[in-house]
Amino acid sequence: MSTRSPLRCVVVDDNEINRLTLEHYVGLTEDLELVASLPDARAALDLVRSASPPVDVLFLDIEMPHLSGLDLVRLLPTPAPEVVLVTSHPNFAVDAFELHVADYLVKPVEYARFLKATERVGSQLRSASSAATTATAGTDSTDLFVKVNNKLVRLDFNDVLFIEAMSTYSMLVTEKQKHIVYITLKALEERLPFAHFKRVHRSYIVNTQRIDSVQDNMLQLGSYEVPVGKSYVEDFMKQLRGL
Template sequence: MLTCAIIDDDEINRLTLEHYIELAPHLKLEASLADGIAGLTFFREGNKVDVLFLDIEMPHLSGLELLRVLTDPPEVIITTSRQDFAVDAFELRVTDYLVKPFDFARFSQAVQRVQSRQVAAVPAPPPAAESPANTDLFVKVNSRMVRINFDDVLYVEALSDYVNIVTAKHKYIVYTTLKALETRLSTFPNFIRVHRSYLLNTQHIESIEDNMANLRGGHFVPIGKSYQDGFYKSLQRI
């Protein structure tokens, strides 16, 4: 719904515009005023509309003079019997310029331009926040499929053809290799290889001493010599 105002000193023209607005279901008339002074008062009293249908030649204050005075005019559709004001009007950034007499089809076309400009002016919605990454994985433990939230995993230890997945409360022996699991966890930024036999979840580190990571719950994981440079560099980003 677009709110509208008419400012025109010709009563017949005002009645015509009022009728056209009544025919358009998406338009609502807020004011129909007979001269520019009344229009200036209307806006200075804080009234706002989406569309202003504005005549140019009016006593005391012309339509173009009114536009120059208004600090924040709405979308303006000029309605005039004169064609020679078009350049001046478009310099004032009017939306359309209707030369009287005009029919309802031409009126509707001008309103459509207002709608198109308003749609273009609406800012794009901000990008939706990314959903938190799903940190759950199913692993096969004996004959069961167990869901493990890998945010809770302290570390993973290689056991030949198996791995030991350790949380604060449980240990899961899973038939896979450490290399395969490391590849699977490549999208989990907190996991890092710290030893040929260990993957470590850095968010559970409480302290590091003598190349030994002390984890929550009294667990310790060694930091292998060949992994130390990469490991300590990663800590700078925590």
């Protein structure tokens, strides 16, 4: 279907048959990668908070014991993964769309409808990604426009210390501010025109011109510390020595 990286998804439903159905649908869909299938919304919340790489989309039942799907949506960290609610009761639709979920599926879910929801989520994420960064005129400029809170903001990337992955978004960190932009770290890495920004971890890109020191695979950038992932150490140290 696509050469794009698949969306990392989690299925959450306390009913095993429903979970198995959604797992089967995920397996049929090239644009999806199943990270976990869970019977409990509390476990899903813990996973979303800790997952690295982050989760892109939740296929989430509404009616579950202890913590409902709607309650889980309200507790998700910001920025949150896209959410597709799955329920037996269409009367939850108003609550669902007030929470700005990506889609709403009524059980029993047919694969064609599931695929349409997946395509909608993918389209939303791609639109956010393509609008996230726009280079300014002038090949020597270190300014880019980044989309922050639905507006384009000019940012001097000389001031950026590092960029951190946050779900389907990224956080640009300077000494004074943090900017959440609507683009994945992978897509941002591909679009950045500056050679001195290097991927050093699956969750971090650093501005090598702002590294103050390196010790025990930890980088000091201003008042922040950023880890160097094991798989990145050798290449990064070669690049650093060559700067």
